Amino acid sequence: MQAQEQRDLNKEIQVRTSYQPKINKASRIGELPVILDTTSFTPNFTYFVLTRPLSVAFTPAVIPAAKIVGEPLKPIYSSSLSLAGGNYSSLFGDYRFNNQRSKTTDIGFHLRHYSTNGKLKLENGNKEKPDWVEQLAEVYGSAYLEEGELSGRVFYQHLRYNYFGFPKSEDVGDIWQDLFPYEKQKQNIFGLSADFQSNLKDAEKPLFDIGLSFNHFADDIAVKENDLDIDAKAKIRHGDGFWSLLSKFEYFAIDGLNHWKGDEFIKERKTLKWSINPQYLLQTGRLNLKLGAHAVLAMGDDSKTKIYPDISIDVNAVDGILSLFAGIDGDLEMNKYKSIAKENSFIFSGLNVLPSNKKYRLYGGVKGSISSKASFSLTAEYAAIDQQYFFVKTDIYPPDAVFFLPTYSNKFGVLYDDISLLKLQAEANIEWTDRLKLNSKFTFYHYSLNQLADAWHKPQFELNVNGNYQFTKELNFKVGVNIIGERPVLYSGQNQALDAVYDFNVGANYLFNEHFTTFVVVNNLFADRYYRWEGYPSQGFNFLIGVKILF
Numbered sequence: 001m002q003a004q005e006q007r008d009l010n011k012e013i014q015v016r017t018s019y020q021p022k023i024n025k026a027s028r029i030g031e032l033p034v035i036l037d038t039t040s041f042t043p044n045f046t047y048f049v050l051t052r053p054l055s056v057a058f059t060p061a062v063i064p065a066a067k068i069v070g071e072p073l074k075p076i077y078s079s080s081l082s083l084a085g086g087n088y089s090s091l092f093g094d095y096r097f098n099n100q101r102s103k104t105t106d107i108g109f110h111l112r113h114y115s116t117n118g119k120l121k122l123e124n125g126n127k128e129k130p131d132w133v134e135q136l137a138e139v140y141g142s143a144y145l146e147e148g149e150l151s152g153r154v155f156y157q158h159l160r161y162n163y164f165g166f167p168k169s170e171d172v173g174d175i176w177q178d179l180f181p182y183e184k185q186k187q188n189i190f191g192l193s194a195d196f197q198s199n200l201k202d203a204e205k206p207l208f209d210i211g212l213s214f215n216h217f218a219d220d221i222a223v224k225e226n227d228l229d230i231d232a233k234a235k236i237r238h239g240d241g242f243w244s245l246l247s248k249f250e251y252f253a254i255d256g257l258n259h260w261k262g263d264e265f266i267k268e269r270k271t272l273k274w275s276i277n278p279q280y281l282l283q284t285g286r287l288n289l290k291l292g293a294h295a296v297l298a299m300g301d302d303s304k305t306k307i308y309p310d311i312s313i314d315v316n317a318v319d320g321i322l323s324l325f326a327g328i329d330g331d332l333e334m335n336k337y338k339s340i341a342k343e344n345s346f347i348f349s350g351l352n353v354l355p356s357n358k359k360y361r362l363y364g365g366v367k368g369s370i371s372s373k374a375s376f377s378l379t380a381e382y383a384a385i386d387q388q389y390f391f392v393k394t395d396i397y398p399p400d401a402v403f404f405l406p407t408y409s410n411k412f413g414v415l416y417d418d419i420s421l422l423k424l425q426a427e428a429n430i431e432w433t434d435r436l437k438l439n440s441k442f443t444f445y446h447y448s449l450n451q452l453a454d455a456w457h458k459p460q461f462e463l464n465v466n467g468n469y470q471f472t473k474e475l476n477f478k479v480g481v482n483i484i485g486e487r488p489v490l491y492s493g494q495n496q497a498l499d500a501v502y503d504f505n506v507g508a509n510y511l512f513n514e515h516f517t518t519f520v521v522v523n524n525l526f527a528d529r530y531y532r533w534e535g536y537p538s539q540g541f542n543f544l545i546g547v548k549i550l551f
Helices: 337-343
Strands: 079-086 090-098 105-116 132-145 148-162 184-198 207-219 224-238 241-261 264-283 287-300 304-318 322-333 356-371 374-393 412-431 436-449 461-470 475-484 487-491 494-498 501-511 516-523 531-533 542-550
Touching: 090 542, 207 337, 224 337, 287 322, 304 356, 374 487
Parallel strands: none
Antiparallel strands: 079 090, 079 542, 090 105, 105 132, 132 148, 148 184, 184 207, 207 224, 224 241, 241 264, 264 287, 287 304, 304 322, 322 356, 356 374, 374 412, 412 436, 436 461, 461 475, 475 501, 487 494, 501 516, 516 542
16 A cells, blocks of 8 residues: 655645725824813802891681590499398398598498398298398498508408208207207407508519408307418519519417317317419410419418419410410318308308318310400319318217218208319300390309218209390399209208209399489299208298488
8 A cells, every 4th residue: 555645735825806995093082171270269248137027918827725525524422322121021221431532542331231030931841030130340441652552441240040940959859969959140250451552663673462361250159260361472574474472371260169080079270371372474465374383381280281283374366356274273271160151151150171172173265255245255174172071961979970870950060072073164245235234154063072972062053144134224124043953962861952943033223313223123033942051941032122322
């Protein structure tokens, strides 16, 4: 094979075309010329002010100063007197006096009397008079200081009545003797209280409230009780919340008890209870939260130490319409003689009720407004309570003995049990129109007991409905319905039940003028014969007609 052929690459090529000459652009001066002026000029001028006023024909109209006109103050009267009477020999009187409007003090006193003594028919056909008398006299007042409010009250309260219920000792015969043979009772309470509550404008400073109260209670048989309470609260803001501390000292001394504890007879009871409750309260736009604890130290005849939670939460789920709430708490109820006698007047003198320990109470529910004129709440509670008391008729045995024989006393003692209680409650308030308003409450109870056969004298449900109708400017009507379910009782060693209560009430007020009003109140409109306590019938159809005078 031969190599590639050698070629001559050095060749010259000439191209010919027409010639076109070009002229380059001339260079230009791109800056503006500057003139330097060497002469100078200083301005000089004069001025003057015209001292004569300039007359104009226009004169502006004078506008009067604006005034805020408030509503005229309605006249108030220092004295109010109500007098009424009705069947069953019922008398009612009420007088109140208050000072006129004042920015510094409120002072008043109050006198009240109510009595009824019409005969009531008992289960054995006999008719008895209750001789029921209530009286109250009190003086109270408040002083509004620069940094707080000081208030106080002094009162005397009197209650008199008969143990008119069945059975009575004369109905029993010679075999059995009534352990408590007295038939009449009187109770007198003298008390005084004072309270100071701070009201500082500086939100960063602590707010506090301290109160003192003393009560002396005595019945006409044997019992005397002295109660001294000191209650203090302090609260200070911290960010969006508050730190709070509540503390309370309760001292009570009871003499004249009639209580057997085994072979020992108890006549006196003295206890000091100290409660302390630290809390943190958080308040935001939609959330209210409380985190706390409740510690209780009882010293003396009821020596106990307990600690309970104190927690609650409230959430505004729908602004202004619906909120949800829940919580847990507890307490040690001392069950003083005065409070037990107020709950059931027909206990025997000297009844000693032991403390009840509410170990915990769980609660929760919803509350809200359907409209600006209708609101409601639904609540559920569950509580575990140790040593809960229930009222039962006494017998010839010591009050806390086992009930083997039939009871032959018309006075009440108590039995105890450890229980759990479920409570469901619904409330509603409706303003149908500007004239018609209704409110109602329904409560359901369910008791679970460890030893007792039933929750004596405790109803399964309660219903209360109240209405107010402003028929005219002068005439006002009121109506009320109270229904209490059947209540189990222990009668002659057997389980029985008191019939349900159906109590319908109506009333009316007629305003003649600003000084004079007449009123009528009718209770138990359909004359239902019911019992609040076993053996003690209520009044049938009863009424009060009276007048109220302002001066």
